[in-house]
Amino acid sequence: MSDVYAARRGLLRDRCAAAGNAAALITRPANVRYLTGASPLGAVLLVGPSEDALFCAGAPTGEADEGRLDEHLRVTVLAGRGGDPAVAAADAASSVRADSLAVEEHHLTVARHRALRSVAPKVRLADLGTAVEQQRLVKDEGEIACLRIAAEIADQALGELLESILVGRTERHLALELERRLVDHGADGPAFPTSVGTGPHSGRSRHRPSDRRVEEGDFLSVCLGANYRGYRCEIGRTFVIGTTPADWQIELYDCVFTAQRAGREALLPGAAYREVDHAARSVLDSAGHAEALAPWTGHGVGLEIDEDPQLAPTAMGKLDACVPVTVEPGVHLPGRGGVRIDDTLVVRPEADGGPELLTITTKELLAL
Amino acid sequence: MSDVYAARRGLLRDRCAAAGNAAALITRPANVRYLTGASPLGAVLLVGPSEDALFCAGAPTGEADEGRLDEHLRVTVLAGRGGDPAVAAADAASSVRADSLAVEEHHLTVARHRALRSVAPKVRLADLGTAVEQQRLVKDEGEIACLRIAAEIADQALGELLESILVGRTERHLALELERRLVDHGADGPAFPTSVGTGPHSGRSRHRPSDRRVEEGDFLSVCLGANYRGYRCEIGRTFVIGTTPADWQIELYDCVFTAQRAGREALLPGAAYREVDHAARSVLDSAGHAEALAPWTGHGVGLEIDEDPQLAPTAMGKLDACVPVTVEPGVHLPGRGGVRIDDTLVVRPEADGGPELLTITTKELLAL
Structure with a gap:
């Protein structure tokens, strides 16, 4: 070493x-x-x-x-x-x-x-x-192996949470439980402060968990990551609490999902950072959510959770193979809540199968 | 407000x-x-x-x-x-x-x-x-009230840990459990990364918890604090695992305890920072532990866990009333472990009863 x-x-x-x-x-x-x-x-x-x-x-x-x-x-x-x-x-x-x-x-x-x-x-x-x-910026396979393990740990922690009863528990407690599970599964710690947002807080980027309790009908957004030997990954998912999502929830979810998929599919060596951002952003833009968007739709990860490159409209530069990035568009509607879907992927040439998805938890809209 | x-x-x-x-x-x-x-x-x-x-x-x-x-x-x-x-x-x-x-x-x-x-x-x-x-530097009573609650929370979390079974558990898990208990009792989060050191790791300042498990006969050092509305306190204690501490453990503990008490007793308005440091440091110096000492024996706390003043040999300045500080001398003997005792106190005039101890967990050498 x-x-x-x-x-x-x-x-x-x-x-x-x-x-x-x-x-x-x-x-x-x-x-x-x-x-x-x-x-x-x-x-x-x-x-x-x-x-x-x-x-x-x-x-x-x-x-x-x-x-x-x-x-x-x-x-x-x-x-x-x-x-x-x-x-x-x-x-x-x-x-x-x-x-x-x-x-x-x-x-x-x-x-x-x-x-x-x-x-x-x-x-x-x-x-x-x-x-x-x-x-x-470009990671070696040793670094990517650490990121892969970090992502596995985050997937496990999230998977276990989904099997537990959520209604009535506070954002703060859910966040803590996720962090405990990360360490149980071998993380050195959380990659960043775990974010759990319910109801009107859902879909908000980097929302700090509050004492609000999960209620039936809520959107629940979770964003977490593991730190494994210094390497940090990120996964974000949004769920619905209860059996049948409302129409606006299905519609908003589909829209963010489509945007996130477009961003993921744009991840290829040689793609400009701003093209990747544009792929995701334009879907949300044309659905009328331009105002609600963050200035970036993804970023590099590694020894820090927020590294170069930034996937943003004004970012200069092109992706290389072996660059791990997040793709994480989201929409938050003030007072109502929103959706955020966030994966960590490694840019790979098309000949090698295209982008390698590290965070594999399902992105179907689950009703919990 | x-x-x-x-x-x-x-x-x-x-x-x-x-x-x-x-x-x-x-x-x-x-x-x-x-x-x-x-x-x-x-x-x-x-x-x-x-x-x-x-x-x-x-x-x-x-x-x-x-x-x-x-x-x-x-x-x-x-x-x-x-x-x-x-x-x-x-x-x-x-x-x-x-x-x-x-x-x-x-x-x-x-x-x-x-x-x-x-x-x-x-x-x-x-x-x-x-x-x-x-x-x-000088806190108002609103700020001190937050610190007092933060200290109460830390005392509660530590007290609960002492009632649980410790042998066989890892430093990392004990640290996480303490952090969960802090939040359970109303903290916004830990004031700083909780430190748990067992056996040869005990007594080390800011030790990062490892996968070492608690064993019979170990010293166990714990340092934690709560963040309550932004205000951060700190408490550190050292325990012995098992029924009868070894002679060297009793001797070392008494020495650090005496040093810590001397530091606490020196906390009065008008006392020079370096005098407070000297009060604690000289006890350890004359017991032959000069080499093992950190460059400071205490520091201010508030919105950050490490604020002015520094209680150190070269620090310039004098304490005022209503300044909260830690007093935390410790000795770590490489390969064997050590002792650290850490309180958060508020400087108060003698007429008001002298320093106000915020972290009230006992400092007797407990065998757990």
Whole structure:
């Protein structure tokens, strides 16, 4: 495993050198984890011209303990001494006479940037931009295997919930129960705060569970995901509580389902992000739901639940094979509720069967 | 309630004006919540010379829905249009011809700061520093009431766990069960990820629960807290599993207990932060545990679980009345485990009975 991380750092090193930077300072936790296999709280990574070093605020626990840190990585622990690991890293870069250091300006605060400048006044600070995020876009099969397991876990947790009695239980309790089941099935934790919305709350993106109880006739929207070895998936489904859905519920469900299918079918290597978004969005648009739409209909997933690419009308770029994304159009009608259907898929060439659906729970409109 | 928030914003406005800034842009979520009662995802607050405005990325849900946003606050929702609410706020500041805007340089990233400059080139960006954090230090009785309820909830959840069978259960499951009980008792959620450490993991600060199972003879350290209406408390206890603790366990426990009591007793208005830290630390130092100590022995709590002040050897400043802090010395002996005892207290004058202990679970060494 450790070779994987060393190879990722090697790629970044080459990229830095090509841009004229002797070293790079990685502060964004998901990027540190991608490049080292671990991200102890507050740890930063210095990718140097020949050697790499991890600077930790406290003794690394968890992953690092489990020996997942590779041997090519020097680890410096500031514990007891306190201080900012990024400042210690800049100091180290300065003392090996690195003349320029690329930093993550989209993550580093203005105050921290100033502290780096003052500890290493002779080092020119450049912007690394989202180089590591771009490197993270296309996943290797090891990463996809983790996402596949994460999706399996989420499917299991959701499946069990559907077999239990729902009427009378609060959104908050259903969300907690789902999170417990995720961990029961082997997740390291939820991938993001589980969202459960009932009745007028249904269909709302990222709805925070409240004390509202499930009632007969409600739409029930659930969105959850598992974190498995750092990799995060997402699944969202909407159900009807009771035996016969109302006409408006069937109609709205069909519409969102059609939009979601169109989005899924548009997922092919070479497809523009905005085309995928358009495929889903235009279905809802022409059904008169333009106003109720979120600014995106899907996004990348991986070590973070919300990564590049964004599937949105103004997004620039095209899909590659082995990029995992969500497709999650939804409509929320104020006061009435709504529908959201959300899958995690991996982009695959048509010759390999097209997009690989990771979250396989049925998308039929179930009446529970 | 809305008057509280308007008054807090009034104080900040005065402080800004005194520093020569026409407006302030608040981006740190806990600060936005402190000043408005709500913090929809990504929302930023513009405190202007006469009017204040909240800029949200999406339609505000949760608190804002519940009508807790006050009428003196204009709310602008960017939903559908996308974009950074901070940029929209800077644009608004520019269009009312504010000549200077104080920003939170310790929170704002370098990239975002540049985006603000480019949308509002005529506005001078100044540093607000931690003005809002300083305002948050001393809590009002409404805030302390929330912390008191949060602590009660944590005590209840912990008390129930102690009555259940522990041997054979994993750290991860115990942590999840505690979090479920927190919500059962009315918490909005855990205040921070619950930490459960058994055997060699015990006594470790912020240990991430693993699949290790509780065994006879183990130390078991638990650290948890409830989030109640945004306010977060913390309690940590260490127990022995089985009937008779070993001599080294009794000795280590007594030592940490003595240190923690010394820290608690030092909590008085006017006491220097470093004196409180020293009171606890010196006990452990003289018992030969200097190496095993964290850089701090306590910290403030409130809307965040880790706020100012830090109780640390190099901290500058003195305690005021109505500042809630943790006192949480601990010792971890590599390979053997350790002890951590953690309370949340509110600093009160001696005439009012001295520090108010919020987390009242016993600190006797219980054998479970």
